[in-house]
Amino acid sequence: MFVIMNSRNSSMPSTEQRDELLALRYGPQDKPENIIWNDTITALLRHRSVRFYRPDPLPDGALETIVAAAQAASNSSNLHQWSVVAVTDPALKARIAETSRANGVGNPYIEQAPVFLLWGADLSRNNAIAGADGDHAIVHEYLDSLVMSTIDASLASQNAAIAAESLGLGICYIGAMRNDARAVAELIGLPKFSFVTFGMVVGYPDADAAYRIRPRPAQEVVLHRNRYDVNRSREGLEPYEEAMSAFRAELGMTPKTWKESARSSATEMAYMDGRENLRATLEDAGFMLR
Numbered sequence: 001m002f003v004i005m006n007s008r009n010s011s012m013p014s015t016e017q018r019d020e021l022l023a024l025r026y027g028p029q030d031k032p033e034n035i036i037w038n039d040t041i042t043a044l045l046r047h048r049s050v051r052f053y054r055p056d057p058l059p060d061g062a063l064e065t066i067v068a069a070a071q072a073a074s075n076s077s078n079l080h081q082w083s084v085v086a087v088t089d090p091a092l093k094a095r096i097a098e099t100s101r102a103n104g105v106g107n108p109y110i111e112q113a114p115v116f117l118l119w120g121a122d123l124s125r126n127n128a129i130a131g132a133d134g135d136h137a138i139v140h141e142y143l144d145s146l147v148m149s150t151i152d153a154s155l156a157s158q159n160a161a162i163a164a165e166s167l168g169l170g171i172c173y174i175g176a177m178r179n180d181a182r183a184v185a186e187l188i189g190l191p192k193f194s195f196v197t198f199g200m201v202v203g204y205p206d207a208d209a210a211y212r213i214r215p216r217p218a219q220e221v222v223l224h225r226n227r228y229d230v231n232r233s234r235e236g237l238e239p240y241e242e243a244m245s246a247f248r249a250e251l252g253m254t255p256k257t258w259k260e261s262a263r264s265s266a267t268e269m270a271y272m273d274g275r276e277n278l279r280a281t282l283e284d285a286g287f288m289l290r
């Protein structure tokens with residue numbers, strides 16, 4: 001089935017495959033009918049997070065290729081305020097994975113996959129340059145410097161994700177790296193003025209596991225034309241429930257509405273899993289968030 005076709009096979013899909021791809025992405029909701037298909041668009045629309053991996057190492061040159069793609073992303077003022085730490089040492093990976101287990105759930109794929117990339121918002125290099133002559137890096141004290149470096153790390157990482165998928169690898173982002181950001185920083189020897197925004201598991205998908213493209217809401221939910229349309233955006237979420245309930249049923253997940261996920265992730269502190277302490281960790285790392 002198209003859904004589990006290896007993304008290495010990124011030739012142009014047939015009309016039937018295009019329809020199937022859009023059906024998986026949107027379910028019974030309205031679908032965009034005028035997609036301009038090419039290999040890049042096809043590869044992007046095939047994305048799904050991978051949570052089952054083979055232990056095989058990445059092929060020679062894969063890490064460098066992925067990082068070259070990351071470096072090719074636009075970055076704020078060409079200041080290069082991000083870094084990535086590639087963790088391959090199994091013992092270290094296990095200790096880092098442990099930090100994400102605040103509620104006992106964890107992300108076992110961190111240990112399964114051969115490489116775990118830790119993406120950092122990183123002002124440390126430029127902060128040292130600024131301070132070398134005794135100058136005060138006042139700009140780094142403002143919240144925007146954290147936002148800027150976090151944006152740049154995110155853009156770089158998403159380029160890396162696309163590159164990895166184009167090589168037939170799978171990825172899964174791990175926001176749970178912020179559950180105990182202080183411990184993660186210590187484990188990888190992070191300097192001040194940097195912090196791990198999220199991790200990314202990279203490896204070969206286990207071919208025996210089930211993968212399913214996760215549906216997105218219809219475009220009217222996220223696409224506004226000229227002015228934000230609150231009603232259209234919210235009403236458009238109704239038909240999304242059907243797509244998500246079919247997705248959950250197919251993967252054997254307990255039934256739950258998407259709205260319930262949205263509600264509980266906003267109202268229950270358990271969702272934070274330790275991330276409520278992030279401000280203190282950031283301040284200790286030198287970010288003043290003015």
Ligand SMILES: Cc1cc2nc3c(=O)[nH]c(=O)nc-3n(C[C@H](O)[C@H](O)[C@H](O)COP(=O)(O)O)c2cc1C
Binds near residue numbers: 175
């Ligand atoms: C910044 C970020 C953090 C994420 N953190 C986690 C995580 O800690 N554990 C996990 O299993 N998935 C994590 N994900 C994956 C999302 O759950 C996933 O992207 C989303 O459900 C959509 O599914 P898809 O990627 O298969 O399309 C994260 C994704 C992003 C972008």
